[in-house]
Amino acid sequence: MLxxxxxxxxxxxxxxxxxxxxxxxxxxxxxxxxxxxxxxxPKLLTINLEGVSFIDSSGLGLLVAARNSVDKSGGKLHLxxxxxxxxxxxxxxxxxNYFSIFATEQDALRxx
Amino acid sequence: xxxxxxxxxxxxxxxxxxxxxxxKRAGYQVLxxxxxxxxxxxxxxxRPDLIISxxxxxxxxxxxxxxxxxxxxxxxxxxxxxxxxxxxxxxRIGGLSLGADDMIPKPFHAQEVLAKVDSTFRLIEMxxxxxxxxxxxxxxxxxxQEEMELAAALQMGLxxxxxxEAPGSRYTHRYLxxxxxxxxxxxxxxxxxxxxxxxxxxxxxxxxxxxxxxxMVKTSFENQVRLGGEPLAWAQGMNEDLYRSTLAEQFAxxxxxxxxxxxxxxxxxxxxxxxxxxxxxxxxxGLQRSEVLQGKGFMLGLEVQLPFTEHExxxxxxxxxxxxxxxxxxxxxEDRTMLEEAGLRRICAELPAGAEAAADAVIAQARxxxxxxxxxxxxxxxxxxxxx
Numbered sequence: 001m002l003x004x005x006x007x008x009x010x011x012x013x014x015x016x017x018x019x020x021x022x023x024x025x026x027x028x029x030x031x032x033x034x035x036x037x038x039x040x041x042p043k044l045l046t047i048n049l050e051g052v053s054f055i056d057s058s059g060l061g062l063l064v065a066a067r068n069s070v071d072k073s074g075g076k077l078h079l080x081x082x083x084x085x086x087x088x089x090x091x092x093x094x095x096x097n098y099f100s101i102f103a104t105e106q107d108a109l110r111x112x
Numbered sequence: 113x114x115x116x117x118x119x120x121x122x123x124x125x126x127x128x129x130x131x132x133x134x135x136k137r138a139g140y141q142v143l144x145x146x147x148x149x150x151x152x153x154x155x156x157x158x159r160p161d162l163i164i165s166x167x168x169x170x171x172x173x174x175x176x177x178x179x180x181x182x183x184x185x186x187x188x189x190x191x192x193x194x195x196x197x198x199x200x201x202x203x204r205i206g207g208l209s210l211g212a213d214d215m216i217p218k219p220f221h222a223q224e225v226l227a228k229v230d231s232t233f234r235l236i237e238m239x240x241x242x243x244x245x246x247x248x249x250x251x252x253x254x255x256x257q258e259e260m261e262l263a264a265a266l267q268m269g270l271x272x273x274x275x276x277e278a279p280g281s282r283y284t285h286r287y288l289x290x291x292x293x294x295x296x297x298x299x300x301x302x303x304x305x306x307x308x309x310x311x312x313x314x315x316x317x318x319x320x321x322x323x324x325x326x327x328m329v330k331t332s333f334e335n336q337v338r339l340g341g342e343p344l345a346w347a348q349g350m351n352e353d354l355y356r357s358t359l360a361e362q363f364a365x366x367x368x369x370x371x372x373x374x375x376x377x378x379x380x381x382x383x384x385x386x387x388x389x390x391x392x393x394x395x396x397x398g399l400q401r402s403e404v405l406q407g408k409g410f411m412l413g414l415e416v417q418l419p420f421t422e423h424e425x426x427x428x429x430x431x432x433x434x435x436x437x438x439x440x441x442x443x444x445x446e447d448r449t450m451l452e453e454a455g456l457r458r459i460c461a462e463l464p465a466g467a468e469a470a471a472d473a474v475i476a477q478a479r480x481x482x483x484x485x486x487x488x489x490x491x492x493x494x495x496x497x498x499x500x
Contacts, residue, residue: 020444023318023489026361056442056489057316057411061361064414093365093384094410094418 003051004032012109013042018051021059029059033066037073045070046108050081055089067099076100080108114141116233119160121151121177122195123169131164134222135229148172152180155187161236162191162229164216175210182211189239191232195220260292260320267293267323270330272300275468276496278308280373283496284467286475288439294490295322295364296437297330301337306374309337309346312494313366313412314385314437321362322490328357329364329412343368344422347381347412351420354413363413367405367435371427373498378427381420382407386438386453389460390425394432395497397465402457432470433496434460439489440474443482451481467495 002025003018013036021029037045047063049055063079070077080102082090090096102108118140120131125146132142143160145151147169154160163181167174174194181187192211197218214232216225268287276283278300285298295315303309311333315322332353336346346368354364367388369380382405390403405425410418427433434456441451459477463470474493 053448054442054444056438057314057363057365058361060411061316061363064363065361091408092382092386094408095384098410098414 002028004029006032006036008040008042009046009109011042012044012046013037013040014046014048014105014109016048016051020053021055021062023056023058026058026062030062030065033062034069037066037069037075041073042070042075044076044078044109046078046080046105048081048105048108049079049086050083052083052086055086060089060093060095063099064095078102078108078111080105115139116161116236117141117143117158118229119143119145119151119154119163119165121145121148121163121165121169121174123147123166127166127195130222131225134226138226138230140229148174148177148180151177155181155190160190162193162232164193164195164225164229166218167194167196178210178212191236193228193232263320263323264289264292267327270297270327272298276300278302278310278371278496279306281308281371281496281498282467283494284471285495286471286491286493288475288487288491290439290488290490291319293320293323294318295326296439296490296492297326298435298492298494299330299333300494300496301334303337303370306372308371308373309333309343310369310371310433310435310496311346311366312385312388312435312437312492313364314439314490314492315364316362316411318490325354325358325362325364329354329366333368342422343370343379343381344420347383347409347420351383351410351412351414351418352416355416358413363411365411365438371433371496373427376426376428377424379422379424380405380407381422382409383420384409384411386436386441388436389434389457390427391432391434391460391463392428393430394434394460394463394470395430395465395467395500397463397470399462400432402461404453404457427498429498429500431498432463432467433494433498434474435492435494435496437490437492439487439491440478440493442489443478443485443487445482445485451478455481467497470497471495 005016067077078100122128128144135142145154149172165174191213193214194212195216279302298312301309313329315325332350336349365384367385369378371378388405392401394400407423409420441456
C-alpha cells in the first residue's frame with residue numbers, strides 16, 4: 001500500500017510518499033505527480049521520501065521521468081529525507097548525482 | 113421473426129388459450145402443455161426461452177417440472193415463471209426456492225403476464241449478449257496467451273545456449289521471468305583476442321515492453337562489442353542506443369565486463385546494476401573468499417552523455433563469477449526483511465563445484481530464505497567458472 005499526500009508551500013508543491021514504491025504502485029504515483037505538475041505548475045516540486053521503505057527500478061524510472069517533465073516546464077525537482085535503504089539504491093545507480101537531494105524538507109524548499 | 117419462444121404449462125385449457133392469444137399477438141412463438149410431463153415431452157422437441165407454468169397439475173406438478181428443468185445442465189438457463197393461485201409471501205418464497213426465476217400470482221391480468229414476459233426477454237437478450245461477449249473475450253484471451261507463450265519461447269532463444277562455453281570459462285544460467293516473458297537478459301561473447309565479453313541487464317518494469325527492450329539491449333551490446341573497445345565504450349554506446357529508442361521511464365541496469373583469461377584480469381562497468389561476486393577459487397567448491405565487484409554508475413538509457421567509470425579486478429584460474437538481477441535478492445518476507453546482497457553473498461561463498469550444481473543450490477537457498485513468499489520480479493542468475 002502506498003500513501004501519497006500533496007500540499008502547496010507558496011510556489012512549491014510537496015509530495016510525501018509512504019510505503020513501498022514498486023511496479024504495482026507506480027501508476028498511482030505517476031498520476032499524482034502528473035496531476036500536481038499540471039494543476040499547480042510548481043516552480044519547485046519537492047518529493048519527500050521519508051516514509052519509503054523500498055524503491056525498485058520502476059520507481060526510480062518514475063522519479064527520473066518526473067525530473068524530466070518538471071525540467072521541461074521550467075521548474076525544479078528536489079528530493080528529500082531519503083531513508084538508508086533508498087539512499088543505498090540511489091548510490092548504486094549514481095542517481096545521488098542526478099537528482100538534487102536534501103536532508104530535510106525545509107532544506108529542499110529553501111534550496112529552490 | 114418471433115421475439116422468442118414461450119412454453120405455457122397449465123392443466124386448464126382456457127388459461128392456456130388466453131395466455132397464448134396475448135403472447136402470440138405480442139409477437140412471441142407459443143408452445144403449450146397440460147402438465148409437467150407433457151412440458152418435458154415438448155422440450156424434447158423444441159427449446160423454449162421461457163416457461164410459464166402452473167403449480168397444481170395432474171401427472172407432474174409445476175414444482176417438480178421446475179426442479180427437473182433447473183437441475184438439468186441442458187435446460188437450466190431456460191427462464192421459469194411460476195403461475196400460482198397460492199398468493200402470499202410464503203408461497204412466493206417457496207416457488208423461488210425451487211429455482212424458479214419469478215412468480216405471478218393467480219388470478220392474473222393478461223397484461224401483467226405480458227409485461228413480465230417482455231421484461232424477462234429483455235433480461236434474456238442481455239444475458240445472450242453477455243455470453244457472446246464473454247466468448248469473444250475468452251477467444252481473445254486464448255490468442256494473447258498463445259502469443260505470450262510464443263514470445264516466451266523466442267525470448268528463451270535470446271539467452272545463451274547451455275552448457276555455456278566461453279574462452280577459458282564454463283557457465284550456466286537460471287532464468288525465471290515474473291510473467292511469461294521478462295525484462296532480464298544476459299550475453300557472453302567470445303572476443304577475437306581470446307577474451308570474453310559479458311553483459312547482464314535488467315530492464316525497468318515487467319512483461320512485453322520490458323522484454324522488447326531487453327532484446328534491444330542484447331542487440332546493442334553485440335553491436336558495441338563488435339566495434340571493439342573496452343566496457344567503458346560499450347556502456348556509452350549502449351546508453352545512447354537505449355536513450356534514443358525508449359520512452360521516459362524505460363531504462364536498464366547493466367553490468368558489462370571483459371574477461372581476460374590470459375592477463376588474469378577483468379575490466380568492468382557497473383551501470384546501476386547489482387554488483388556481481390567474484391568467489392576466489394570458487395570453481396573448486398567449498399567455502400571460499402568472496403569479493404563484491406563494486407562500482408557505481410548510472411543506468412543505461414537515462415540521459416545521453418552520462419559519465420561511466422571502468423573498474424578492474426583480478427580474475428584467476430578457478431575463480432567463479434556470480435551475476436544476478438535484483439529479483440533474486442529483493443523478495444520481501446513476512447518479517448519484512450529481504451535476502452539482499454549480504455545474504456546472497458553468504459550463500460555464494462560456499463557452493464558445490466560445477467556451475468550447474470552451484471546454480472541449483474543458489475536458487476534453492478534463496479527460495480528457502482524467502483519462504484513462503486515466491487519470487488515476484490524477474491530473476492536471472494549466471495554462474496561462470498574459470499577453468500583451472
